Amino acid sequence: MTDLVITGGTLVDGTGAPGRPADIGVTAGRVDAVAAPGTLTGRRLDAAGLVVCPGFIDLHSHADFSITGHPGADTAVTQGVTTLVTGNCGFSPFPVGDLDELRSRRRSCRPSSTGPGPTRPATPTRSTPPGPR
Numbered sequence: 001m002t003d004l005v006i007t008g009g010t011l012v013d014g015t016g017a018p019g020r021p022a023d024i025g026v027t028a029g030r031v032d033a034v035a036a037p038g039t040l041t042g043r044r045l046d047a048a049g050l051v052v053c054p055g056f057i058d059l060h061s062h063a064d065f066s067i068t069g070h071p072g073a074d075t076a077v078t079q080g081v082t083t084l085v086t087g088n089c090g091f092s093p094f095p096v097g098d099l100d101e102l103r104s105r106r107r108s109c110r111p112s113s114t115g116p117g118p119t120r121p122a123t124p125t126r127s128t129p130p131g132p133r
C-alpha cells in the first residue's frame with residue numbers, strides 16, 4: 001500500500017512515449033510505483049482529466065537572486081517546475097562566501113520603492129510585420 005495514489009490522469013512520463021492512463025503511487029514523498037489504473041491501493045488523489053508528468057525544468061531562470069528569500073520556490077513549483085537552471089546570462093551571485101552576502105545581493109536587485117525602477121516603456125511595443133491583414 002502506498003501513501004498516495006494519483007489516479008484517473010493521463011501519465012506522460014517524459015520518455016517520449018504517448019500519454020497513457022496509469023496510477024502513480026507515492027510513498028514517503030517519492031514515486032514508487034506506476035501501474036495500470038485501479039491496481040494500487042492507498043489514499044487516492046483524483047486526477048481525472050489532467051496530465052500527470054514529471055516536473056518541468058526551467059532552463060533560464062534568475063531564481064539565484066530570489067531563492068534565498070523563497071527557498072520553497074512556490075511560484076515555480078505550483079507551475080510544475082521542479083528544477084531551476086540559473087546563471088545563464090553571464091551573471092550570478094554564486095559563488096558566494098556566505099548566505100548573508102547572497103541575501104544582501106538579492107536585496108540590491110529589487111526595484112526601489114522610491115526610485116524610478118527599471119527603465120522600460122510604459123506600454124509594450126510590438127512591431128507589425130508588413131503584409132495583408
Ligand SMILES: [Zn+2]
Pocket residue numbers: 060061062088089
Ligand atoms: Zn537571463
